[in-house]
Amino acid sequence: METITPNAQDIECAIRTIIRAIGEDPDREGLEGTPERIVRMFKEIYRGYDEEQKPKITTFVNDAHSSDMICDSGEFYSMCEHHMMPFFGEYHFAYIPSPTGRILGISKVARVVGYCAARLQLQERLGHDIVNMLSEALNGEALGFAIVLRGKHMCKSMRGVKNNGPMCTAYFTGKFKEDAQLRNEFLLLMNNK
Numbered sequence: 310m311e312t313i314t315p316n317a318q319d320i321e322c323a324i325r326t327i328i329r330a331i332g333e334d335p336d337r338e339g340l341e342g343t344p345e346r347i348v349r350m351f352k353e354i355y356r357g358y359d360e361e362q363k364p365k366i367t368t369f370v371n372d373a374h375s376s377d378m379i380c381d382s383g384e385f386y387s388m389c390e391h392h393m394m395p396f397f398g399e400y401h402f403a404y405i406p407s408p409t410g411r412i413l414g415i416s417k418v419a420r421v422v423g424y425c426a427a428r429l430q431l432q433e434r435l436g437h438d439i440v441n442m443l444s445e446a447l448n449g450e451a452l453g454f455a456i457v458l459r460g461k462h463m464c465k466s467m468r469g470v471k472n473n474g475p476m477c478t479a480y481f482t483g484k485f486k487e488d489a490q491l492r493n494e495f496l497l498l499m500n501n502k
């Protein structure tokens with residue numbers, strides 16, 4: 310992926326133009342510092358384009374030679390690429406390590422979720438990006454991945470259809486794709502967390 314360095318001046322100038330175009334005065338007191346604040350905010354919420362901020366994913370030898378399911382849940386915050394509005398919610402992740410391979414430092418899952426979400430995204434693609442990055446960190450040796458994302462999209466609740474229901478996406482690979490019983494076990498754990 311191409312690394313971009315956000316040009317602060319370009320962003321400030323563009324935000325001033327937008328503020329003026331919607332009928333506001335970019336120089337009034339309350340809005341004076343807004344373009345600069347947005348520049349700082351973009352550095353954070355779009356850090357997923359910056360290779361330098363890519364999380365280092367710690368892995369460990371699978372000493373126990375385990376091939377049990379390992380799960381992690383948490384939150385995500387992202388921006389939809391169609392409207393540049395937030396979508397956010399919860400993720401449920403699981404994988405089956407290779408008994409002869411490595412396992413993930415579990416706190417790294419949340420870091421990867423945060424990094425992949427910090428781009429203009431689609432919820433469907435976000436799940437794929439997360440799994441790809443974690444799979445790569447395990448040298449492609451893990452036996453399967455599962456991720457379910459449940460997100461509220463501001464572009465659906467604030468505008469258009471104005472409906473607040475969450476959108477659910479699921480992505481399964483390897484054993485989770487092949488084995489319906491394993492998949493059900495994951496979904497059961499996920500719903501009882």
Ligand SMILES: [Zn+2]
Nearest residue numbers: 389391392464
């Ligand atoms: Zn949208």
